[in-house]
Amino acid sequence: MIKKKRGLGEGLITFPGGKVEENETPLECAIREAEEEVGIKIINPKKVGVITFKQINGNVQVMHVYLATEFIGLSKESDEAIPIWVSRNDLPFKNMWIDDRIWLPLVLEGKYVNCVFEFTDDWKFMISSLCEFT
Numbered sequence: 300m301i302k303k304k305r306g307l308g309e310g311l312i313t314f315p316g317g318k319v320e321e322n323e324t325p326l327e328c329a330i331r332e333a334e335e336e337v338g339i340k341i342i343n344p345k346k347v348g349v350i351t352f353k354q355i356n357g358n359v360q361v362m363h364v365y366l367a368t369e370f371i372g373l374s375k376e377s378d379e380a381i382p383i384w385v386s387r388n389d390l391p392f393k394n395m396w397i398d399d400r401i402w403l404p405l406v407l408e409g410k411y412v413n414c415v416f417e418f419t420d421d422w423k424f425m426i427s428s429l430c431e432f433t
């Protein structure tokens with residue numbers, strides 16, 4: 300995981316990630332962001348879910364989630380993130396995005412998740428959640 304140093308979710312413990320660039324697939328983006336943020340090359344990332352975030356103001360963002368169990372390199376701090384290792388059995392949910400406690404355990408059990416979470420415009424409160432998984 301990472302401690303995010305700037306941008307949306309600054310200070311939270313989350314995962315390497317970011318916005319898809321022009322002419323880039325979500326998979327390519329996931330690989331690039333892991334490299335940029337913590338300096339590792341992830342091997343064979345597998346898509347494990349799609350999460351839609353809605354805000355009251357009508358903004359909608361779609362997050363594609365990938366899981367990689369192997370990587371090349373040694374994780375290192377960047378301008379954006381401090382890499383940290385956490386135990387699967389002791390995830391730091393108190394310092395994570397509130398919705399992660401709903402979908403992350405499912406992903407770690409091997410499920411594919413499809414969730415919609417509705418937030419206030421300032422991202423402080425989650426108003427509703429709906430998750431399907433297979």
Ligand SMILES: Nc1nc2c([nH]c(=O)n2[C@H]2C[C@H](O)[C@@H](COP(=O)(O)OP(=O)(O)OP(=O)(O)O)O2)c(=O)[nH]1
Nearest residue numbers: 305306307308313314315316317318362396398399
């Ligand atoms: N785990 C998790 N990640 C989230 C949630 N909401 C949310 O926007 N994210 C992720 C998606 C993006 O990777 C990131 C959004 O932050 P951002 O728009 O500042 O993007 P960034 O700085 O990481 O990326 P970039 O500008 O380098 O492209 O946070 C959430 O509820 N849980």
